Amino acid sequence: MRLIDIKNLRVNIPPMGIKELTALVLLFNCLQLEARPISYSGGSTFMMVSNNMQDSAYYHYSPTYKYSLGIQHIKDKYFNSNYSYLRFTYLLNRRNTQNSQRNLYFQSGLSSDGLDHYFYGAHGDWETRRLFVGFGYKKTMAETLDYIEQYLQVGVAPYIGEYGDLHTWLMLKSKKNDLTSNWDTYPVLKFFKGNALVEFGYSDTSTWDIHIMYRF
Amino acid sequence: MKHFYYLFLMMLSISAVSQDHAMHDMEGHDHEGHLHDTMVDGKLLKVNPERFDRFVSTLKGKQVAVISVSGMVCDFCARGIEKTFIKDKTVLKVDVDLSGGKVLIAYSPDKNINFEDIKKKILSNGQNATDLQIIKM
Numbered sequence: 088m089r090l091i092d093i094k095n096l097r098v099n100i101p102p103m104g105i106k107e108l109t110a111l112v113l114l115f116n117c118l119q120l121e122a123r124p125i126s127y128s129g130g131s132t133f134m135m136v137s138n139n140m141q142d143s144a145y146y147h148y149s150p151t152y153k154y155s156l157g158i159q160h161i162k163d164k165y166f167n168s169n170y171s172y173l174r175f176t177y178l179l180n181r182r183n184t185q186n187s188q189r190n191l192y193f194q195s196g197l198s199s200d201g202l203d204h205y206f207y208g209a210h211g212d213w214e215t216r217r218l219f220v221g222f223g224y225k226k227t228m229a230e231t232l233d234y235i236e237q238y239l240q241v242g243v244a245p246y247i248g249e250y251g252d253l254h255t256w257l258m259l260k261s262k263k264n265d266l267t268s269n270w271d272t273y274p275v276l277k278f279f280k281g282n283a284l285v286e287f288g289y290s291d292t293s294t295w296d297i298h299i300m301y302r303f
Numbered sequence: 304m305k306h307f308y309y310l311f312l313m314m315l316s317i318s319a320v321s322q323d324h325a326m327h328d329m330e331g332h333d334h335e336g337h338l339h340d341t342m343v344d345g346k347l348l349k350v351n352p353e354r355f356d357r358f359v360s361t362l363k364g365k366q367v368a369v370i371s372v373s374g375m376v377c378d379f380c381a382r383g384i385e386k387t388f389i390k391d392k393t394v395l396k397v398d399v400d401l402s403g404g405k406v407l408i409a410y411s412p413d414k415n416i417n418f419e420d421i422k423k424k425i426l427s428n429g430q431n432a433t434d435l436q437i438i439k440m
Contacts, residue, residue: 127387127427127429128387128427129387129427152428182374183430183431185373185404186404187374188376188380188430214377216402247401248401249354249378249401249402250400250401251378254379279378279379302383
């Protein structure tokens, strides 16, 4: 075995310039996300979501990296009701390459309201350290009304951070809910550092779309 | 709303330019100290040198495993790797080199490093370990 000469090791790392962004994150630290529906084996995740349709808190545990089980409590603004979902998410497919990862998930939930209130769907993503593309489809069956939610999301990282840095994504999200009819497209900012992730978007029609996530 | 889109497009442009520059830096230019010439067991060792230097600075006499990992595209998804390995009492320190696609693990000198065990631990986080290089410091 040959030893390496550590003293001669050098590399160029692009400048980060992220102090201002840290301040922004702190401003919005009361704010979740669907993009990481399964944690590492034995890991837990806590998420909060707030948008024009609902406020929710979601905890899930991943016995393996293949699936997660969780409970989500929802304050439904559209139907003016409160209920909880017992949720199950399964990783259908993942492809890892040196510079990218692609995921396809099945998601489902059974409501505390009864067996005739549940949802199922799929979401997927492909990302590199620079680019992100994601989609989601979710059909909810409820006593009062069945509806479908869909979204598409693309993003770019303005700089490539290293492990432990604050990471930033500029994204564009387009979503449609049968209850509100039209596609709504709006910009989204996503930040993460360590085990915490924050995402917030704003549109004229649906106002704030805020996600916060902590993994432990 | 238009302002948001203009801002987003502008940031996309900036990002594309900075990526071009990064690619330019990576393509065949002779920056001092690049690791392209460094061989361990007949294989090139490609790590972030500053990060590696910092990691091994207190590891004289220890072993360092440099693991190549595929699918490790973000900091948030790599967190579980650190948490998994640090549970092992023979592991002294863990670091992740995102740009090199490497996980660095410092082991005690007497540890028999097993690549199959490492592969299982990396897979439990959802990524794949593709190569292992062991350096005795």
